[in-house]
Amino acid sequence: MSAVGFLGLGQIGAPMARKLLGRPGGLVVHDVRPGAVDEFVERGATSATTPAEVARQAQVVSVMVRDDAQVEEVVCGPDGLLAGAAEGTVLAIHSTIDESTAPRLAELAALRGVAVVDAPVSGGAVGAEQGDLAVMVGGTEEAFDRCREVFEPWAGLVLHAGGVGAGTRCKLARNLLHFVAFTAAAEAQRLAEAAGLDLRELGQVVRHTDAITGGPGAIMLRGDTAQLSTSDGLYPIFSNVRDLGEKDLSLALRLGERLGVELPLGERALHDLADGLGVAREER
Numbered sequence: 001m002s003a004v005g006f007l008g009l010g011q012i013g014a015p016m017a018r019k020l021l022g023r024p025g026g027l028v029v030h031d032v033r034p035g036a037v038d039e040f041v042e043r044g045a046t047s048a049t050t051p052a053e054v055a056r057q058a059q060v061v062s063v064m065v066r067d068d069a070q071v072e073e074v075v076c077g078p079d080g081l082l083a084g085a086a087e088g089t090v091l092a093i094h095s096t097i098d099e100s101t102a103p104r105l106a107e108l109a110a111l112r113g114v115a116v117v118d119a120p121v122s123g124g125a126v127g128a129e130q131g132d133l134a135v136m137v138g139g140t141e142e143a144f145d146r147c148r149e150v151f152e153p154w155a156g157l158v159l160h161a162g163g164v165g166a167g168t169r170c171k172l173a174r175n176l177l178h179f180v181a182f183t184a185a186a187e188a189q190r191l192a193e194a195a196g197l198d199l200r201e202l203g204q205v206v207r208h209t210d211a212i213t214g215g216p217g218a219i220m221l222r223g224d225t226a227q228l229s230t231s232d233g234l235y236p237i238f239s240n241v242r243d244l245g246e247k248d249l250s251l252a253l254r255l256g257e258r259l260g261v262e263l264p265l266g267e268r269a270l271h272d273l274a275d276g277l278g279v280a281r282e283e284r
Contacts, residue, residue, distance in 0.1 A: 001023065001024040001025035002025045002058070002059040002060075003025045003026040003027065003028050003046075003057050003058045003059070004020060004023065004025065004026075004027055004028070004058050004059070004060045004061070004062070004150050005027075005028040005029070005030070005048070005054035005055065005057065005058030005060070005061035005062065006020065006027065006028070006029050006030075006054075006061070006062045006064070007029075007030045007031070007051055007054060007061065007062065007063045007064065007065065007074055007081075008031060008063060008064035008065040008074075008094075008095075009029060009031040009033075009036040009037065009040070009064075010031075010036075010064065010066075011125045012064060012121070012124065012125050012128045013062075013064035013094075013128075014036070014039075014128075015125065015128035015129045015154070016062070016064065016094075016121075016128050016133070016154040017029060017040065017045075017062075018040075019131050019153035019154040020150070020153055020154070021040065021043050021044060021045060022043075022044065023153070026044075026045070026046060027040070027044075027045040027046070028045065028046045028047075028048050028053075028054050028057045028058045029041075029045050029046070029047060029048065029054075030047070030048045030049070030050065030051055030053070030054050050079035050084075051074045051075075051077070051079060051080050051081045051083075051084070052079045052080060052081065052083040052084030052085075053079075053084060054081065054084070055081040055082075055083070055084035055085035055086075055089060055091075056084040056085075056086075058089075059086075059088065059089050059090065059146075060089070060090045060092065060146060060147060060150045061081060061085075061089065061090070061091050061092065062092045062094055062119075062150070063075070063081075063091065063092065063093045063094060063095065064094040064095060065095050066095065067095065067097065068095075068097045068098055068101050070095070071093055071095050071097055071101060071105075072101075072105075075091065075093075075105055075109075075116075076105070076108065082108070082109060082112060082114065085109075085112065085114045086113075087112065087113030087114065088113060088114075088115075089114045089115070090114075090115045090116075090117065090139075090143050090146045090147055091105075091109060091114060091115070091116045091117070092116075092117050092119045092137075092147055092150075092151075093105070093116065093117070093118050093119060093120075094119050094120055094121050094135070095120065096120050096168070096171055096172070096175065097118070097120075097168060098168075099165055099168045099169050099172065100165070101118075101168075102116060102117075102118035102138060102164050102165050102167075102168055103164045103165045106139075106164045115139065115140065115142070115143040115146075116139070116143075116164060117137050117138060117139030117143050117144065117147060117164065117167065118137070118138040118139070118164060118165060118166075118167040118168045119135050119136065119137045119138070119139075119147065119151070119167050120135070120136055120167055120168055120170075120171035121133040121134065121135050121136075121155070121171075122134045122135075122136070122171065122174055122175075123156075127156075128154060130156075131153060131154050131155070131156070132155070132156035133154055133155045133156065133157075134155065134156065134157040134159065135151050135155045135157070135158050135159065135167075136159050136161045136166075136167040136168075136170040136171055136174075137151075137158065137159065137160050137161060137167045138161050138162055138163060138164045138165050138166035138167035138168060138169075138170075139160075139163065139164050139167075140163070140164075141160070144160045177216055180265075181215075181216060183265065184265050184269075185206070187263055187264075187265050187266065188202070189202065190261055191252065191255065191256050191259070191261050191263060194256075194259040194260070194261045195255065195259060219238070219241065219277065221234060222234065222278060225276075225278070226278065227275075227278050227279070227280055228278040228279055234278075235279060238277040238278060238279045239279045241277060242273060242274045242277050242279050245269075245273050246270060246273060246274070249266055249269055249270040249273070250270065252266055253266050253267060253270065
């Protein structure tokens with residue numbers, strides 16, 4: 001095996017990179033904070049002073065920095081990865097970035113015979129520590145095959161989402177759900193608070209039951225968002241979910257009205273639930 005590189009040893013990047021320590025071929029690391037690499041060097045990794053130096057030593061390089069501007073700098077800067085990468089190198093961008101960034105960088109890198117994949121991760125610091133992140137990869141089949149075994153030590157799910165940019169689009173859809181759910185949780189807490197409930201106890205209930213039911217991901221079973229045929233095996237299941245959901249949402253909205261708590265997400269959910277599940281009611 002050849003050496004692999006890792007740039008960005010922060011809250012998520014560091015535990016990801018730790019899973020690569022001791023890998024045959026070696027690990028080359030870089031971070032703008034010199035002290036961040038000390039632990040890795042003590043455990044056998046090689047420290048590089050610039051991204052270009054990482055690319056000179058590694059054929060697959062992971063990038064876990066904060067945003068588009070930092071990705072641009074470490075890839076295209078004067079001492080960036082492209083300045084040191086040999087033909088055949090694969091650059092894997094794990095940062096959550098704009099969906100146009102990876103395809104543009106891939107075009108630039110291709111002029112040097114270098115491949116770029118966008119490979120954002122989901123699971124946070126806990127998933128990284130456990131080696132159980134989900135990674136959504138956008139790139140060619142060849143580049144994906146080169147990366148897969150490098151990702152497996154820190155990932156519980158390695159998914160090839162499609163061409164360059166597909167990994168980012170997948171992550172953005174996933175995070176849309178994540179943060180809309182956070183907003184819905186805040187709305188539920190306002191209702192619970194007005195009803196005189198203990199919000200920490202409500203949180204216990206939510207975490208316990210989501211671990212059983214799977215939360216929103218439990219309904220993400222269809223291949224498209226079209227309305228279901230009545231002959232589809234999911235139709236009776238989702239129809240039951242619709243009926244229960246509309247009943248419970250109506251009751252919660254009635255409680256909110258009595259307590260003077262506005263529940264705009266609840267109102268939108270009641271309006272959209274049936275159509276979203278693919279079991280919209282026929283117009284009467």
